[in-house]
Amino acid sequence: MFSDFQLGLQVALSWDGLLMCALGVTLGTFIGVLPGVxxxxxxxxxxxxxxxxEPAIGLIMLAGVFYGAAYGGSTASILLNLPGTANTAVTCLDxxxxxxxxxxxxxxxxxxxxSFIGSMSGAIILAVLSHPLAELARGFGSQEYFALLLLGIVAASSFSTVGLVRAIAMTFLGILIGLIGVDINTGTERFTFGSQFLYDGMPLVALAIGLFGIPEVIKNLADKSTPENIQPxxxxxxxxxxxxxxxxALPAMGRGAGVGSVLGVLPGAGSLIASFVSYAIERNISKTPEAFGKGAIEGISSPEAANNAAIQTAFVPTLTLGVPGDSTMAIVxxxxxxxxxxxxxxxxxxxPDIFWGLIVSFLIGNFLLLIINIPLIGIWVRLLSIPYTVLFPSIVVFSCVGVYSVRYEIIDVLFIGGFAALGYALRLFRLExxxxxLGFVLGPMLEExxxxxxxxxxxxxxxxxxxxISIALYLASAGMVxxxxxxxxxxxxR
Amino acid sequence: MKQSIKMGLGIIAALSMTAGIAATSLADDYPSSAVTMVVPFPPGGGADIIMRAMGKELATQTGQSVIIDNRPGAGGTIAAIHAKNAKPDGYTLFFGNTSTHATNQHIMAMKYDPIADFKPVSSLLTIPHVLVVPADSPANSVEELVALADTKPNGLSFATQGLGAGGQILGEQFSKASGKNMLAIPYKGGGPALLDTSAGRTDFMFSGLAPVRSFLADGTLRILAVAGPDRLSILPDVKSMGELGYPDVNLNFWMAVFAPAGTPDEITDNIYKELVTAANSEAMTELVNKSAMQLHVNGPAALAEQIKADSQEVGELLKGVGLKK
Structure with missing residues (x-):
């Protein structure tokens, strides 16, 4: 194994290896920052x-974009309440x-x-435990998935700042919207109104951006007073x-990295459930759960670590079983x-050249990402001092471009409008x-x-x-309730 | 008056002549700009990789680039509609397959007509399917697998890549031919279906050969047979379903090039000619072999025949299991 690792070092530290790794993660960072793109x-x-x-070099570059984007993904969530992916929606909360x-x-x-701690833990676990983790993925059948998804749904419903009933209602609304589209067992179309664009369901990115980011813009416009820029x-x-x-923050990152590393192995839902479950864990073990949703530092530390760890261990099923977790991984x-x-x-x-070359490039790439991202913080934060008259239209335009770029259908841009209206209405009723x-993403899987x-x-x-495994997961759900x-x-x- | 009618006719005649000349020269020049190939799959899949390589070959042959336009979704419907609405001038083509042209019409409300909206150019590839069982399955042959159905009160379960996918059609053919109770379990794609089969959660599955290879390598799946009448040159020791007494388990999953209906014959003939040359290039044969597919370039008439036969077969099978819409 040591000689394999050396081979990996040679590949990753070669001129091409370093260059493509740097190129990939830099590109990833900037792509990740743009919501939806x-x-x-x-x-x-x-x-x-x-x-x-060379296959190893090509893979190093593509993988760099993939995990680099996860670093940048939280930027828009934090600064603009605009989650680029479902995973980073949790980061918006605090x-x-x-x-x-x-x-x-x-x-x-x-x-x-x-992100760094999560990614590094994920990469190391990938290197050391890829075999047993692949068996874990194989051990998860529909019975186990159902129990895990149920836990995810319970977790989502548990972390409301405005009351349990409202959270449960929102989860169910999400499940209902998620069930739009074709039933994979019978081919029956549900609420597609005969449109082929709804056949595979509502587009996720349009929903995430419409529900979170745009209502923020509308709210600021609806305030009669001229909004003042946040002075960072x-x-x-x-x-x-x-x-x-x-x-x-640090112990929360450790817990998140652990949850993410394990759940990331499961193709499909891993990283998203990891973000939500790790958030729910933090909230439930916290001595001050009331601080969550108002800027608790654990609320961003744990899910970010989980999300990034899961993205690294998602390479386990891809490389060892040939089962990619999502369409991006399929291209890798x-x-x-x-x-x-x-x-x-x-x-x-x-x-060994590809596998270990990739692992070593992960380690290098994560250091690079840290070096790229920390100085960039100043620039991103300065963006907030752009006058709202310029910033808000830009947010809307970037969001629409991002959603359009997923499958180049103009109807998806219209969906943002619809979800923005829904999102604003939810705000008025103090619903989250x-x-x-989460219901939207997990509901259809739960049914499947x-x-x-x-x-x-x-x-x-x-x-x-x-x-x-299912019984243990049901007990965990019951425990959480x-x-x-x-x-x-x-x-x-009291 | 008479004079003017004559003149009018003359003008019409002259106009139609120039139009005729224009049409021929259009076909002669073809292709004079980039050609778009609409692919009903996301980038990175087997079909996409093949078409990108094919596009590269065609570009060297014709001097015009081929743009791959990935429009996945709704079982190929989004791509099909996009292609059928394009101008029938040979500059937009469609990379269809068994699902878009023979299966969809039986399982979904159609928004395009696979026969009337498209002009078949040629089939390009077929994807050989193999019958796999979990490594610890008690069945060591197709015969034993059929016998296994009798030992289980609910019959056998087989995984499929999705409703109406190749794996389901072959499985239903197998069930019908053997007269045993076999239930299709649809998955979202071949990956999770193979994973569950390798874990022994389903009894068997018909899958394309390429995705099976990693499971053969780790010894979690075994191949019992090749679907169709013939053995595969890459698996010379594996018997075909035809040899084993199941000649009706034979659906051949194909991918083919179509033009929008109304594209002139001269142009589609030209495309067919170029496809034949590109398909037989060294780069293509090598890639096709590596991807465990088979070249199958048969021309417009044979493709039209194939669509008709497959559509009828699939329709009857799905009707038999109550899935036909």
Missing amino acids: GVLATIAMLLPVTFGM GFPLNQQGRGSMALFVTAIA HLSYRAMLPSFAEWKR LAALLVHGINPGPEFASQH AAPLL HFRRTLLLSRGDLGAFVEQP LWVARNALKKRY
Whole structure:
């Protein structure tokens, strides 16, 4: 293994390896900052470029864009309440309030560190444990997925700042919107109104941007008084958290990295559930749960670490099982397949140059990202001093361009409008968008795995409680419900 | 009066002649600018990679680049509509397949007509499918797999890449031919379907060969047979379903080039000629072999026949299992 690692060093430290790693992560950072502008579209455009490269080098570049974007993703969430992906929507919850308190640069600094810690843990776990983790992914059938998704839904419903009932209602609304589209078991179309654009469901990015970012703009416009720019503290001192904050943030990052590393292995839902579950954990174990949603530092540290760790370990199913978790990862995989290199359990030993080259490039790339991102904080934060008359239209334009770039259909831009109206209405009724978003993503998966479990068992409900992993996950859900109930009761009788 | 009618006719005649000349010269010049190929899959998939390589070959042959326009979604409907609405001048083509032209019409409300809206140019590739079982399956042959169905009160379960996908059609053909109870379990794509089969959650699956390879390498799946009448040159020891007494388990999943209906014959003939040359280039044969696909360039008439036959077969099968809309 040591000689393999050396081979990896040679690949990653070669001139091409370093250059492409730097190029990938830099590009990723900037793509990630723009809300919605797809990592998918970028990687798709870069794919043909890699055909002429050594497979390891091409992969290093594409992967760099992929995890680099996850670093940048939190920037718009924190500064503009504009999540570029569903994963970073959680970061809005506490990141944006921090920014409103003038501590945006501190929040960006903390998320950069959290991303770094998460990514590094993920990369190391990928290097050391790819075999057992691949088996974990294989061990997850529909029965286990159903239990995990249920836990995710319970977690989403538990972290409301305005009341449990409202959060549960929002989760269910999200599930209902998520069920629009074709039923994969029978081919029946649900609420598509005969449109082929709704056949595969509502577009996620349009929903996320419409629900979070645009209502923020509308709210500011609706205020009669001329909005004043948030005056950020620009000194490097203002960027650093206090000692007491470090003490809360660091353990949260560790927990997030752990949750993310494990859940990231599961193709499909891993990183998103990891963000939400890690947030729910922090909130539930916190001594001051009421601080969440108002700028709790744990609320950005843990989900960011989880999200980035999950993105690294998502390479496990891609490389060892040939099952990419999402369409972006599918393109990364394609960069290997065009060279006739097949993923497989022996990938690390058969292609040590690629596997270890990639791992070493992850380590280098993460250091580079830290070096790129920290100085950039000052620039991003300065963007906030742009007058609102310029900033707001730009946000709307960038959002529309980003959503349009996903599949080049103008109808998706109209969907942003619809979701923005919904998002603003929710605000007026003091309802939260985060549980809605999670319900939207997890609801259809919950249904898929529920029905597949029943298909495989030919309708026997006992199948849901056959597997030890499922039972453990149900107990965790039940535990979370009881814990939330206990805290609520304690508050009431205090 | 008479004079003017004569003159009018003369003008019409002259006009139609020039129009005729214009049409021929249009076909002669073809292609005089870039050609767009609408692909109903996201970038990076097997079909996309093949078409990109094909585009590169065509570009060297004709001197005009081929733009790959990925429009995934709604089972190929978004791409199909996009292509059928394009001007029928040969500058927009469609990379269709068994799903878009033979299966969709039986499982969804159609927004395009696979026959009337398109002009077949040629099939390009077929994707050989293999019958795989989990490594620890008690079945060591197709015969034993069929026998296994009798030992289970609910029959067998087989994973599919999605409703109406190649894996489902072949599985339903197998169920019908063997007379055993086999239930299709739809997944969202081949990856998760293979993963669940390798873990033993379903009893078997028909899958394209390429994605199976990593599971063969780690020994979690075994191949029992190749679908269709013939063995594959890359798997000479694996018997075909035809040899094993199941000649009706034979759906051949193909990918083919179409032009919008109304494209002149001269142009589609020209495209067909170029496709034949490109497909037989060294780069293409190598890529196709590496991707575990097979070249299958058959021309417009054979493609039209194939669509008709496949559509009828798929329609009857899906009707039999109550999925036909």
